Amino acid sequence: MVGVVGLGTMGAGIAEVFARAGLRVIGVEADPEALARGRGHLERSTGRAVDRGKLTGGERDEILGRITLTTSRDDLRDADLVVEAIPEILDYKVSLLEDLDRICKPETVLATNTSSLSVTAVAAATGRPGRVVGMHFFNPAPVMRLVEVVGTVVTEPSVVAGITELSVRLGKTPVTVGDRAGFVVNRLLLPYLNHAAVLLDLGLAGRDEIDTAMRLGVGLPMGPFALLDLIGLDTAYEIMGVLFDETRDRRHAPAPVLRELVTAGLLGRKTGRGFHGFHGFPGDETAPREPERVAGVTFGVAGDDTSSIAEALVKAGFAESDDPDVLLRLSDRPVVEHAVRVRRPSSLVGVHLVGDQVAELAATVLTSPEAARAAAGLMAAIGRTPVPCKDRAGFVVDALLYPYLNDAVRMYDSGYASIADIDAAMRLGCGYPAGPFEMIESLGLARVRDGLRALYAEHREPAYAPAPLLDQLVTAGMTAFPRP
Numbered sequence: 005m006v007g008v009v010g011l012g013t014m015g016a017g018i019a020e021v022f023a024r025a026g027l028r029v030i031g032v033e034a035d036p037e038a039l040a041r042g043r044g045h046l047e048r049s050t051g052r053a054v055d056r057g058k059l060t061g062g063e064r065d066e067i068l069g070r071i072t073l074t075t076s077r078d079d080l081r082d083a084d085l086v087v088e089a090i091p092e093i094l095d096y097k098v099s100l101l102e103d104l105d106r107i108c109k110p111e112t113v114l115a116t117n118t119s120s121l122s123v124t125a126v127a128a129a130t131g132r133p134g135r136v137v138g139m140h141f142f143n144p145a146p147v148m149r150l151v152e153v154v155g156t157v158v159t160e161p162s163v164v165a166g167i168t169e170l171s172v173r174l175g176k177t178p179v180t181v182g183d184r185a186g187f188v189v190n191r192l193l194l195p196y197l198n199h200a201a202v203l204l205d206l207g208l209a210g211r212d213e214i215d216t217a218m219r220l221g222v223g224l225p226m227g228p229f230a231l232l233d234l235i236g237l238d239t240a241y242e243i244m245g246v247l248f249d250e251t252r253d254r255r256h257a258p259a260p261v262l263r264e265l266v267t268a269g270l271l272g273r274k275t276g277r278g279f280h281g282f283h284g285f286p287g288d289e290t291a292p293r294e295p296e297r298v299a300g301v302t303f304g305v306a307g308d309d310t311s312s313i314a315e316a317l318v319k320a321g322f323a324e325s326d327d328p329d330v331l332l333r334l335s336d337r338p339v340v341e342h343a344v345r346v347r348r349p350s351s352l353v354g355v356h357l358v359g360d361q362v363a364e365l366a367a368t369v370l371t372s373p374e375a376a377r378a379a380a381g382l383m384a385a386i387g388r389t390p391v392p393c394k395d396r397a398g399f400v401v402d403a404l405l406y407p408y409l410n411d412a413v414r415m416y417d418s419g420y421a422s423i424a425d426i427d428a429a430m431r432l433g434c435g436y437p438a439g440p441f442e443m444i445e446s447l448g449l450a451r452v453r454d455g456l457r458a459l460y461a462e463h464r465e466p467a468y469a470p471a472p473l474l475d476q477l478v479t480a481g482m483t484a485f486p487r488p
């Protein structure tokens with residue numbers, strides 16, 4: 005028998021997961037009103053599954069029939085496992101665990117669904133730290149397949165193994181990790197989201213442009229600001245604070261704009277406004293842009309492999325010229341050094357094609373607004389979404405993606421998690437099309453290493469220096485990571 009304490013967003017979903025797997029569940033809430041809300045969550049969630057044809061009415065009744073709801077913690081005395089999903093406040097969790105330690109039989113395993121608190125600190129509140137683990141589900145728990153199973157330095161290995169096996173029985177994919185702030189997913193995801201907020205604050209590109217570049221260019225299900233709004237900016241701010249406290253890495257300091265939005269009560273979807281849905285913020289161009297009128301604009305293309313873009317533009321009816329209105333300089337590096345060498349620097353715009361849908365367009369300090377607008381119109385005319393940005397190393401996509409990939413390599417190299425687990429965690433926990441190692445391999449190890457070097461050279465940020473493992477694999481001529 006399994007206990008779940010706290011039947012909010014996560015706890016109700018976790019109770020449902022256990023009941024769906026045939027286990028008897030005791031769900032505990034703080035008071036009768038909260039219990040009624042918990043029952044509502046369970047009924048709605050299973051009801052939706054029936055509406056979608058995922059469950060029959062009979063199965064739903066069986067699932068709900070396995071869940072006993074109560075406001076008394078004492079009812080957990082015979083539970084074999086209790087998972088707590090009460091609010092993310094250490095004092096609350098410590099006091100709950102002290103109580104559970106007293107109430108439950110000595111063999112009971114106590115699990116916390118904390119996203120960012122120290123499992124070790126929670127475990128230390130009990131007289132059975134060896135039987136305390138993290139069991140980190142993702143939202144919505146019945147749907148998301150990933151579970152991060154977190155063992156502390158004192159957790160008994162058999163307890164970690166048992167919870168890992170149980171997770172498989174629940175139909176989940178467990179990854180087993182140690183107790184570091186953020187575990188795998190939040191440790192890799194949140195710094196990337198925070199970095200996007202920092203870049204927005206610096207005016208690298210607009211909010212929608214950054215979201216579009218990551219969605220269409222990398223194939224992520226959502227851009228970083230849409231995802232931050234979904235997670236909740238207060239939650240993101242808190243997790244960044246916890247990461248910073250542990251790592252003292254200044255990249256983990258919450259972006260100032262997050263603090264501003266949180267203080268203003270603009271927390272994202274849950275309050276109706278966050279990065280999206282409010283006006284007057286730099287980059288907040290909510291109205292869909294009119295395609296630029298570019299009829300009659302002449303173009304030139306320079307750089308490597310110019311033929312396909314030149315052909316596409318000619319096919320779209322534009323004329324190539326030796327003294328063009330817009331000189332498109334294909335490059336994956338800043339282009340100002342090329343601008344100073346051409347006859348009309350104001351006409352030069354850097355173009356970085358990302359995937360087959362996006363064209364990042366770097367305007368240098370010399371680029372005229374007319375040329376920048378015309379370049380956007382030309383790209384739209386050949387079916388690419390223009391992402392105007394400043395002329396900085398990595399432009400938008402590589403500047404955001406490569407440090408994230410580098411963090412994943414460093415995480416693996418530190419022995420924290422396996423390549424397969426990190427890839428699975430990011431695919432299943434974030435809905436990414438590929439894990440970071442799969443992404444590096446499809447981009448090319450050397451390309452990522454070189455891109456990181458360029459970012460490092462520009463920002464002198466130690467964390468952008470290519471992870472030694474990545475650098476060595478490139479030097480050794482490898483095109484894939486060694487997997488056992």
Ligand SMILES: NC(=O)c1ccc[n+]([C@@H]2O[C@H](COP(=O)([O-])OP(=O)(O)OC[C@H]3O[C@@H](n4cnc5c(N)ncnc54)[C@H](O)[C@@H]3O)[C@@H](O)[C@H]2O)c1
Pocket residue numbers: 009010011012013014015032033034038088089090091092093100117118119120140141142143
């Ligand atoms: N929301 C997410 O996306 C998400 C994802 C993974 C993990 N988590 C973690 O899960 C935990 C819960 O988050 P949530 O989003 O479900 O919060 P929530 O606020 O939706 O739910 C918390 C529930 O706990 C109940 N509660 C509070 N004190 C209690 C007590 N003493 N005894 C019994 N019940 C009590 C509340 O009434 C509420 O229903 C947190 O640790 C959070 O970090 C959240």
